[in-house]
Amino acid sequence: MTVTITAFERSPDGGKGLARDTRVRWALEEVGQPYEVRLISFAAMKEPTHLALHPFGQIPTFEDGDLALFETGAIVFHIAERNVGLLPDDAKARARAITWMFAALNTVEPPILELVNARILEGDKPWSNERLPLVEDRIRTRLQQLSIRLGDAEWLDGAFSAGDLLMVSVLLRLKLPGLLGNHPNLSAYVARGEARPAYKRAFDAQLAVFTANG
Amino acid sequence: MTVTITAFERSPDGGKGLARDTRVRWALEEVGQPYEVRLISFAAMKEPTHLALHPFGQIPTFEDGDLALFETGAIVFHIAERNVGLLPDDAKARARAITWMFAALNTVEPPILELVNARILEGDKPWSNERLPLVEDRIRTRLQQLSIRLGDAEWLDGAFSAGDLLMVSVLLRLKLPGLLGNHPNLSAYVARGEARPAYKRAFDAQLAVFTANG
Structure with missing residues (x-):
């Protein structure tokens, strides 16, 4: 049975890999699971056919036979749970790795999504220049805390896990705004x-996909 | 072995139950797991003792013997995985329930957290009145999509699951701003x-705790 995921027909970020299908592709590559990609246009994402797969009209989705999933974190977890390489065998280490998955998506990513919204959706608003530093400060607080916890470790808790995969993916959004610069250990973590x-x-x-479709 | 969680020593919301320990308490109550609570002050949350448990200096945490976890979603998942009642037995239904856990925390909650920040951290800013409707619109989009998917079902996918527990908890944040009103099926879902x-x-x-400590 072939796994099929969905991805944007045209890259919204010029091929920088920040669309969430990259996270799922990465997880599939880590475990050596071949997959097919169905490309989807921005218009088709809001059509009933796609909404039946993904109620919020986004990508990626994941289909494996008659199992259909949406939501990147859940798809990465599903891949991690059914294959070797993304979650430790030891029950306690596994629970801690899952903790980092949720921490990446529910504690570190939300302020970063605020920054994305501030730049993309509110970049032309009169308050934009004054407000951006406030939003960035909320991210800096999280980065400071994460940097302290990581210390000089290679990964967040022992061997590389799905928690690192998601945390690195979330932090990659900050490369361009240059917010990682104050924390060399986080920059090195992302580079790893x-x-x-x-x-x-x-x-x-x-x-x-970007090169082919623009 | 007794499970111990942490919670705020003083309720930041006047006892409305929106602090995240309520989500963990709810999960523990659903599966009938007794637990103890260690109350913690806002100052102590930023101290090294607590930061060793929770790198982002928040509550709740979860301790069971020598296993220590943080991050609400991960704790709820841990409880759900080790007990009966919060995740279906069927593998595919289980994967879909986990999908709703991540959807609650990474798709529905982030715009709601933006609204919380807009009101609490930026409520006194000159842009507040003009900006709030924009933030609320981003929530309305998600609610509309969620309402369509829920339809007239009782829960999001079959029986009540940890996905519903987290989604209801996230939506409860919108009761006071009154944003659920346009979707009677979502209001009824939260009420259930x-x-x-x-x-x-x-x-x-x-x-x-609020009544005792104010």
């Missing part, structure tokens, strides 16, 4: 993630 | 959650 062969294959696969 | 005996016990337990 990007250096993984599985990440490179995932990144190149989404870039190939 | 609040009517569960386990939710009532969890709500009363956090309220008792």
Whole structure:
């Protein structure tokens, strides 16, 4: 049975790999699971056919036979749970790795999504210049806390896990705004993630879509 | 072995149950797991002792013997995975319930957190009145999509699950701003959650702390 995911037909970020299908591609590459991609236009994402798969009209989705999932974190968890390489065998270490998955998505990413909204949806508003530093400060607080916890470790808790995969993916959104710069250990952590062969294959696969479709 | 969670020593919301320990209390009540609560002050949350448990200096945490977890979603999942009542037995239904857990926390909650920040952290800013409707519109989009998916079903996917527990908890943040009003099916969904005996016990337990400590 072939796994099929959905991804944007045209890259919204010029091939930088920040669309969430890269996270799912990365997880599939880490565990060596082949997959097919169904490209979908921004218009088609809001059509009933896609909304039946993804009630919030986004990508990625995940189909494996008659199982259909949406929501990146859940898809990455599903892949991690059914394959070797993304979650530790030890029950306690596994629970801690899952903790980092949720921490990436529910504690670290929300202020970063605020910044994305502030720039993309409110960049032309009269308050934008005055407000952006406030939003960035909320991110800085989280980065400071994360930097302290990571210390000089390679990954967040022992071996590389789905928690690191999601945390690195979330932090990658901050490369361009340059917010990682104050924390060399976080920059190095993200670079270690990007250096993984599985990440490179995932990144190149989404870039190939951009190169082909613009 | 007794489970111990942490909660605010003083309720930041006047006993409305919106602090995240209520979500964990609710999960523990659903599965019938007794627990102890260690109350913690806002100052102590930023001290090294607590930061060792929770790197982002928040509540709740979860301790069971030598296993220590943080991050509400991860704690609820841990409870759901090790007990009966919060995740279906069928593998596919289980994966879909987990999808709703992540959807609640990473798709529905982030715009709601933006509204919380807009009101609490930026309520005195000159842009507040003009900006709030924009933030609320982003929530309305999500509510509309969620309302369509829920339809006239009792819960999001079959029987009540940890996905519903988290989604209801997230939506409860919108009761006071009155944003649920346009979607009677979502209001009824939240009311069904609040009517569960386990939710009532969890709500009363956090309220008792507020009543005792103010």
